[in-house]
Amino acid sequence: MQFDLTILGSNGAIPAHDRHPSAQILNYNGSLFLIDCGEGTQFRLNKFNIKRGRLDHIFISHLHGDHYFGLIGLLTSFNLNWRETPLHIYGPAGIEELMNVHFKHSQTQLKFQIHYHHVVADEPRVIYEDEVLQVETIILKHRLPTTGFYFKEKKGLRKILVEKIAEYKIPFRDITGIKKGADFTDENGRVVPNAELTTDPPEPRSYAYCSDTVYIDSFIEQIKGVGLLYHEATFADEHTARALETFHTTSRQAAEVAKHAKAGKLVIGHFSARYENLEPLLSQARGVFPETYLAREGTVFEI
């Protein structure tokens, strides 16, 4: 099952050095989830050939413009392209007013429904759930109410051993129960324990998006063992005071979060326009957490 992340935009608030504001696409087995939607996101969906037909869920972390100014353009293009599938938007309640004032002035009649899911940044909540995946909010600390998003695969079913189906002549109707952990009782009343029939399911994979935030550790327990962590790293070491003042993080601090959360891999992004060269941010982070990577636009990270 495909589960990967494509970076569309990785820069902080002021676009520079041909880097663009925050946006990324999570692909779970062909279903697309857009996380943040800075200005020009629709151009980068085009550039990286991402098919919008499979994009039904958009998550907005907070209402600083570099995280949502591209949303109205994307919605408008959906409409001009005759989208009919409903769209779900998860984020601060203000989004609805922001979009509606644009639709009002352009006299836009939407051809598809938008379901706004108002996210409150008070405590972690499950805001999305389907058969295989759920999304929890992560409470961050920024100048505006801000949440991260924690995408987790659900624990899968146990894997049944094909040769055991033949050996015990297990009928089709019992398969699902055994995958869920049941023992098998054959027609003679003999009980075969589940452990003989199945192996453990693969470990659930997970992805956490944390941007924007000052350096905090309050969500580390929540994301313990996360496979892939994206954490903002607006600043380098030399600007640690500035990070604190503006409620942002240094790359070294992002690496501390990854280390304590025992993450598999860390991707850093949301870089300040002052840095054309990002290598110092990367090496400062790697000093703490070697499995750190830069969020370069177009890069795809497997989860």
Next chain:
Amino acid sequence: MQFDLTILGSNGAIPAHDRHPSAQILNYNGSLFLIDCGEGTQFRLNKFNIKRGRLDHIFISHLHGDHYFGLIGLLTSFNLNWRETPLHIYGPAGIEELMNVHFKHSQTQLKFQIHYHHVVADEPRVIYEDEVLQVETIILKHRLPTTGFYFKEKKGLRKILVEKIAEYKIPFRDITGIKKGADFTDENGRVVPNAELTTDPPEPRSYAYCSDTVYIDSFIEQIKGVGLLYHEATFADEHTARALETFHTTSRQAAEVAKHAKAGKLVIGHFSARYENLEPLLSQARGVFPETYLAREGTVFEI
């Protein structure tokens, strides 16, 4: 005196083929005027190295998103870059509400003043004027109230002949009067007619921006003799009915406008996403008005 136009975006409503929504920069002797501001305009100002410090006036034709979705991002970046110079925005009254709802949700305190000049699309009006230039609205016909913008140099001063200054010993204090057309009376009371002292000033240059609109001829008298005309050309001949239905123009119709207005040169833009190859639009227009050019992004047209 420099007077030229740089195309930043030339596509219609749906971005495609690496073309972007409407935006252009008029440079008059170093002062910059931005005309329309589709999504991503700030990225293209960066790309083409256009210095925003000289940009104090922004003109918005109408409130379809492809003409203004980039405005909030540009204003926000001005603010993050500590702009202090006041900014003037000319366009439909709704712009002010649109910007303010964003500023409210992001809790933005602007460090510079924005003066909104509400433009009403009922009859041509002078909406901007300085010592050398004026801007009139052009009344267009689209699905929303829409105006074009007609930039005209003012008639310059007459050119004084240097050798006549020496010959008649014209004192410095009389120079401006003579440039304005006065005769010169020397210390003996002898009158030298202005015609002997000066030559005509250069013809005033002009630029007219007409987008979006259905094909109309009602503004042709107003812009008669315009040096450079930008006219939308969303469609090719084969979609003439569609142009009428959506209140847009074909490239051939744009060329008709240029021909009847006796324009010096025509630039066509606002191309529909359905055309990857724009050559048919260009050749259809040139059949009517040979001095037609495509608005390709990054192209600079001298006026």
